Amino acid sequence: MEIKFSSQNILEQKLDLVFYPVLQDAKQIKSLLLSLGLKNSLDKKLAQENFLGKKGEHFSFEVDDVSIVLLGTGKEKKLLTDDVREFSGLCAQFLKKNNIKSIGVDIQACLRLFSDLEVLAQSFAEGFYLGGYSFDKYKTTKDLVNQADVLVFSITNDKKKAFEKFWQKGLLFAQGTILARDLVNEPAAYMTPTLLAQTAQNIASQHKEIKVKILDKEQVEKLGMHAYLGVDRGSDEPLKFIHLTYLPKAKTKEKIALVGKGITFDSGGLNIKVGDGMTDMKIDMGGAATVLGVFQVLASLNIKAEVHGIIAACENMPSGKALRPGDVVTNMQGKTIEIANTDAEGRVTLADALAYAQKQKVGTIVDLATLTGACIVALGSEYAALYANKDGLTKDLLASADTNSEKIWHMPLAPEYKELNKSQVADIRNLASSRGGGSITAALFLQEFILEDVAWAHLDIAGPAYAEKALNHYTPVGGVGFAVRTLLTWLQSK
Numbered sequence: 001m002e003i004k005f006s007s008q009n010i011l012e013q014k015l016d017l018v019f020y021p022v023l024q025d026a027k028q029i030k031s032l033l034l035s036l037g038l039k040n041s042l043d044k045k046l047a048q049e050n051f052l053g054k055k056g057e058h059f060s061f062e063v064d065d066v067s068i069v070l071l072g073t074g075k076e077k078k079l080l081t082d083d084v085r086e087f088s089g090l091c092a093q094f095l096k097k098n099n100i101k102s103i104g105v106d107i108q109a110c111l112r113l114f115s116d117l118e119v120l121a122q123s124f125a126e127g128f129y130l131g132g133y134s135f136d137k138y139k140t141t142k143d144l145v146n147q148a149d150v151l152v153f154s155i156t157n158d159k160k161k162a163f164e165k166f167w168q169k170g171l172l173f174a175q176g177t178i179l180a181r182d183l184v185n186e187p188a189a190y191m192t193p194t195l196l197a198q199t200a201q202n203i204a205s206q207h208k209e210i211k212v213k214i215l216d217k218e219q220v221e222k223l224g225m226h227a228y229l230g231v232d233r234g235s236d237e238p239l240k241f242i243h244l245t246y247l248p249k250a251k252t253k254e255k256i257a258l259v260g261k262g263i264t265f266d267s268g269g270l271n272i273k274v275g276d277g278m279t280d281m282k283i284d285m286g287g288a289a290t291v292l293g294v295f296q297v298l299a300s301l302n303i304k305a306e307v308h309g310i311i312a313a314c315e316n317m318p319s320g321k322a323l324r325p326g327d328v329v330t331n332m333q334g335k336t337i338e339i340a341n342t343d344a345e346g347r348v349t350l351a352d353a354l355a356y357a358q359k360q361k362v363g364t365i366v367d368l369a370t371l372t373g374a375c376i377v378a379l380g381s382e383y384a385a386l387y388a389n390k391d392g393l394t395k396d397l398l399a400s401a402d403t404n405s406e407k408i409w410h411m412p413l414a415p416e417y418k419e420l421n422k423s424q425v426a427d428i429r430n431l432a433s434s435r436g437g438g439s440i441t442a443a444l445f446l447q448e449f450i451l452e453d454v455a456w457a458h459l460d461i462a463g464p465a466y467a468e469k470a471l472n473h474y475t476p477v478g479g480v481g482f483a484v485r486t487l488l489t490w491l492q493s494k
């Protein structure tokens with residue numbers, strides 16, 4: 001779809017359809033209709049359809065062969081950034097359902113409701129591309145798609161350049177998120193550690209600033225990652241340890257690692273999951289997907305920091321070779337872990353991934369993991385839990401999440417619960433001795449592998465990595481690509 005800009009009246013450009021955002025405000029709707037030259041002729045239709053401008057409502061009519069669609073944005077007097085994403089997501093969804101070739105949006109009209117041009121452009125692009133997303137690869141009857149080949153924005157010449165620049169940024173934010181969604185949605189039979197590694201190699205081949213190293217089982221053994229190797233043992237799929245490195249053009253002191261949990265399928269292992277507990281466990285590489293989504297676009301966004309992407313990818317499967325409850329494994333730092341439950345596997349692989357990250361001498365680590373069902377019990381399925389050992393890092397990540405309307409809640413690394421992870425036979429146990437606070441005790445387990453001078457944050461994304469139903473007009477059911485945008489904003493602030 002071609003994007004065009006024009007300083008002329010949007011209604012005079014022979015487009016099939018023009019979108020207008022409207023507030024839930026009868027007076028403003030009336031004045032918009034008047035400005036379109038429509039006077040009171042639509043009063044009856046408005047009343048019949050009971051269109052008030054509520055969020056998500058739409059109202060269409062024709063003016064001189066152009067269809068005009070008013071999209072309701074709700075009651076608030078001004079739009080918030082997320083209202084813009086919702087509005088453009090709604091545009092994208094409307095286009096999927098209707099066969100339309102050319103569309104227009106009056107940016108001057110949008111600016112009356114939302115005055116920050118740059119944020120408008122970026123969030124419009126995000127909502128538009130993310131709202132148009134669907135995963136229909138395995139459907140023989142494909143989902144409906146947007147048929148439009150041109151999108152025209154009417155905007156005055158002085159604003160065009162800034163709008164275009166931030167539209168591009170929004171497009172990149174969406175593209176990274178969409179890669180992460182695709183990876184999460186792919187069935188585990190295809191989305192193996194090998195395919196995750198190929199995805200990383202593919203990303204590196206597209207950007208000269210990005211290098212990739214893929215370690216196989218033998219190399220991982222040499223490094224002494226016996227915690228990770230233990231989890232992998234039951235699977236017939238070969239493990240892949242992925243290390244991406246982004247080196248910015250200008251020299252930098254800031255070194256950051258993004259570490260993603262990459263369990264491509266979590267059966268639970270010998271502590272096999274019961275009931276429908278296993279149904280969605282292809283999503284257990286959601287953290288890895290987010291890391292890869294970020295890497296897909298970070299070079300194009302000119303991030304100033306050096307960034308490492310680290311994923312210890314494998315499956316968690318039962319077999320005669322699998323790790324047993326009661327086994328003890330040793331990570332690459334030499335710390336011993338008692339495996340009390342083979343289903344608490346993510347933290348065991350992360351014990352090695354985090355150790356490896358620190359060997360790269362990074363100053364800051366953010367890990368992302370679909371780590372605990374307990375996190376969903378605590379915060380529900382839309383919020384991620386954030387744990388961090390430095391207040392500044394917490395503050396920065398929360399601010400970046402807020403900018404992107406991604407829901408992250410700060411949780412305590414409660415020192416009083418540390419003893420719950422104590423083992424009688426090893427340095428630490430992978431299952432706490434009490435059921436309560438399971439997301440916290442999992443975070444405390446990870447903290448044991450973090451050196452004191454490293455700034456570290458852990459995001460438990462078990463809930464928001466996957467949407468069981470559409471969450472809004474730009475987040476359809478399935479993989480969410482959670483935190484890709486938040487991390488990009490955070491990295492851009494470096």
Ligand code: BES
Pocket residue numbers: 266268284341343344345346370371372373374431432438462463
């Ligand atoms: N991958 C799961 C956590 C999970 C659950 C992610 C639901 C997404 C949705 C993790 O490996 C796991 O199985 N955790 C166990 C831990 C328990 C054995 C201590 C859990 O949460 O039940």
Ligand code: ZN
Pocket residue numbers: 266268316342343344345346
């Ligand atoms: Zn598990």
Ligand code: ZN
Pocket residue numbers: 263266284343345346370371
């Ligand atoms: Zn898991």
